[in-house]
Amino acid sequence: xxxxxxxxxxxxxxxxxxxxxxxxxxxxxxxxxxxxxxxxxxxxxxxxxxxxxxxxxxxxxxxxxxxxxxxxxxxxxxxxxxxxxxxxxxxxxxxxxxxxxxxxxxxxxxxxxxxxxxxxxxxxxxxxxxxxxxxxxxxxxxxxxxxxxxxxxxxxxxxxxxxxxxxxxxxxxxxxxxxxxxxxxxxxxxxxxxxxxxxxxxxxxxxxxxxxxxxxxxxxxxxxxxxxxxxxxxxxxxxxxxxxxxxxxxxxxxxxxxxxxxxxxxxxxxxxxxxxxxxxxxxxxxxxxxxxxxxxxxxxxxxxxxxxxxxxxxxxxxxxxxxxxxxxxxxxxxxxxxx
Amino acid sequence: xxxxxxxxxxxxxxxxxxxxxxxxxxxxxxxxxxxxxxxxxxxxxxxxxxxxxxxxxxxxxxxxxxxxxxxxxxxxxxxxxxxxxxxxxxxxxxxxxxxxxxxxxxxxxxxxxxxxxxxxxxxxxxxxxxxxxxxxxxxxxxxxxxxxxxxxxxxxxxxxxxxxxxxxxxxxxxxxxxxxxxxxxxxxxxxxxxxxxxxxxxxxxxxxxxxxxxxxxxxxxxxxxxxxxxxxxxxxxxxxxxxxxxxxxxxxxxxxxxxxxxxxxxxxxxxxxxxxxxxxxxxxxxxxxx
Numbered sequence: 241x242x243x244x245x246x247x248x249x250x251x252x253x254x255x256x257x258x259x260x261x262x263x264x265x266x267x268x269x270x271x272x273x274x275x276x277x278x279x280x281x282x283x284x285x286x287x288x289x290x291x292x293x294x295x296x297x298x299x300x301x302x303x304x305x306x307x308x309x310x311x312x313x314x315x316x317x318x319x320x321x322x323x324x325x326x327x328x329x330x331x332x333x334x335x336x337x338x339x340x341x342x343x344x345x346x347x348x349x350x351x352x353x354x355x356x357x358x359x360x361x362x363x364x365x366x367x368x369x370x371x372x373x374x375x376x377x378x379x380x381x382x383x384x385x386x387x388x389x390x391x392x393x394x395x396x397x398x399x400x401x402x403x404x405x406x407x408x409x410x411x412x413x414x415x416x417x418x419x420x421x422x423x424x425x426x427x428x429x430x431x432x433x434x435x436x437x438x439x440x441x442x443x444x445x446x447x448x449x450x451x452x453x454x455x456x457x458x459x460x461x462x463x464x465x466x467x468x469x470x471x472x473x474x475x476x477x478x479x480x481x482x483x484x485x486x487x488x489x490x491x492x493x494x495x496x497x498x499x500x501x502x503x504x505x506x507x508x509x510x511x512x513x514x515x516x517x518x519x520x521x522x523x524x525x526x527x528x529x530x531x532x533x534x535x536x537x538x539x540x541x542x543x544x545x546x547x548x549x550x551x552x553x554x555x556x557x558x559x560x561x562x563x564x565x566x567x568x569x570x571x572x573x574x575x576x577x578x579x
Numbered sequence: 580x581x582x583x584x585x586x587x588x589x590x591x592x593x594x595x596x597x598x599x600x601x602x603x604x605x606x607x608x609x610x611x612x613x614x615x616x617x618x619x620x621x622x623x624x625x626x627x628x629x630x631x632x633x634x635x636x637x638x639x640x641x642x643x644x645x646x647x648x649x650x651x652x653x654x655x656x657x658x659x660x661x662x663x664x665x666x667x668x669x670x671x672x673x674x675x676x677x678x679x680x681x682x683x684x685x686x687x688x689x690x691x692x693x694x695x696x697x698x699x700x701x702x703x704x705x706x707x708x709x710x711x712x713x714x715x716x717x718x719x720x721x722x723x724x725x726x727x728x729x730x731x732x733x734x735x736x737x738x739x740x741x742x743x744x745x746x747x748x749x750x751x752x753x754x755x756x757x758x759x760x761x762x763x764x765x766x767x768x769x770x771x772x773x774x775x776x777x778x779x780x781x782x783x784x785x786x787x788x789x790x791x792x793x794x795x796x797x798x799x800x801x802x803x804x805x806x807x808x809x810x811x812x813x814x815x816x817x818x819x820x821x822x823x824x825x826x827x828x829x830x831x832x833x834x835x836x837x838x839x840x841x842x843x844x845x846x847x848x849x850x851x852x853x854x855x856x857x858x859x860x861x862x863x864x865x866x867x868x869x
Binding site: 311313315368371375376382383502505513542543547549550553554557 | 613614616661669679680681682796800803840842849853
């Protein structure tokens with residue numbers, strides 16, 4: 241309906257930026273150095289928070305791939321996060337699988353579930369997918385609590401898992417290792433996403449978002465690519481769920497209500513829906529803003545998130561990533577002589 | 580067998596509530612092609628207002644009418660303030676605004692009225708079962724109220740000038756504007772009406788499920804399922820779909836999947852309708868231009 245205005249308002253510059261500038265590389269390296277250095281600087285509690293930031297960043301990146309880059313609105317990515325978390329917890333708890341081997345398993349499971357969910361819903365308009373995924377997010381705690389799965393999922397009680405020890409006798413504690421491990425996986429996931437989105441498939445995804453008919457005329461199998469995108473996106477968020485379960489060392493159905501999905505959605509919009517870097521900002525936002533607001537009242541975090549979400553939609557629909565891009569352009573061209 | 584008939588009757592009673600919320604959803608969908616994800620939370624907030632009025636000693640029916648009026652004003656205000664600027668925004672933005680409203684409403688409900696679960700009064704005689712023991716007084720009364728609401732909405736759209744103007748505005752905004760219909764205000768009135776219907780549905784369901792800030796989350800899902808089943812483009816279909824989902828939910832909950840998976844049934848209905856007959860039972864087939 242409004243597909244072409246989506247393009248102009250949400251991400252105006254992604255296509256016209258193929259090359260990686262040296263400046264960006266230096267910035268990236270510096271950022272990575274700070275992120276690694278943080279492991280030796282912060283207290284264990286703050287490290288845990290930073291670990292969750294990385295986890296949320298991966299989850300939001302997953303959502304961003306399908307919603308921001310492919311234009312398919314999902315309000316239920318918390319469900320894939322939950323499935324990933326449970327796959328890891330069950331494998332570790334019942335089958336003594338080492339934590340790092342559980343990641344590929346949950347990637348496969350989540351991609352499969354995402355494919356199956358996407359199959360009926362993606363053939364229809366965007367709102368139907370939003371509805372279906374919303375329904376999935378509301379239903380998932382009930383499914384996880386169900387008696388038939390209780391032997392695996394532990395029912396309402398959930399599953400407690402053990403914190404992994406640092407390997408190879410590294411002289412760091414468990415929290416530091418957990419953070420570095422999560423950070424490492426996060427870097428791999430971001431690299432994968434960047435590589436996927438900048439190439440032929442990424443272009444096809446954006447083409448479907450911006451003008452589906454033209455994309456079809458160019459020979460893109462829309463339904464198939466949409467469904468696959470959804471599967472990849474579910475996989476990213478599922479891996480985030482696995483890492484989240486390892487970090488929290490506990491999974492229970494009521495941690496995965498519909499509000500988790502909504503948080504991912506808010507983080508994605510605030511960070512910038514069609515932006516890889518925006519996912520990181522969104523993760524910082526959903527990790528720290530509720531903590532700040534929580535000091536005002538129990539109800540405040542939700543209201544604050546809702547208000548900030550609406551403000552961003554009105555004033556900066558491309559999120560923080562869009563604002564940053566705009567700021568950089570202003571700085572580079574001090575005299576506006578017409579772009 | 581008696582148990583089965585009982586399930587059908589209470590299915591019709593809750594189905595009536597889904598039918599009204601489904602009707603509210605379809606009214607907004609028809610005129611704006613938006614699905615109001617905050618419909619349930621708005622209704623919960625209205626139910627809290629009714630609760631507060633009744634606790635303050637206002638007679639039940641007066642409180643119900645007052646709640647309808649307040650919710651109506653609230654719906655109009657939301658359309659004018661939050662959605663008007665989003666009229667031409669991409670889908671992601673409008674969905675985002677609804678999610679924002681959902682967050683704000685849940686928080687405000689919890690903030691003002693607290694998170695403790697409250698029992699909501701019913702004006703109907705619950706002392707002895709009716710119709711041979713198959714249905715409680717509240718279920719019968721709630722069904723009656725729902726039917727009155729649905730019939731009044733039908734009569735309003737069918738027989739009044741304003742209803743005709745609202746239908747015209749939804750059906751063809753450009754031509755309506757040309758003949759002097761104030762389309763913007765018609766949309767706002769539609770929002771008000773939807774909010775008011777939601778408020779009454781909230782008051783009818785609160786004695787059954789108890790009142791707390793997340794009361795309507797499940798109900799909204801069933802109403803979505805009902806609207807889709809009947810056809811999201813058809814108000815009558817949405818109402819019938821709502822009743823059908825109520826009955827399916829009760830029968831399924833009692834005999835097939837158990838009460839723990841009731842919400843999952845809504846998901847299954849939604850996926851099934853989208854897979855088998857996306858336009859619903861009575862809806863128009865959606866055609867996209869190529």
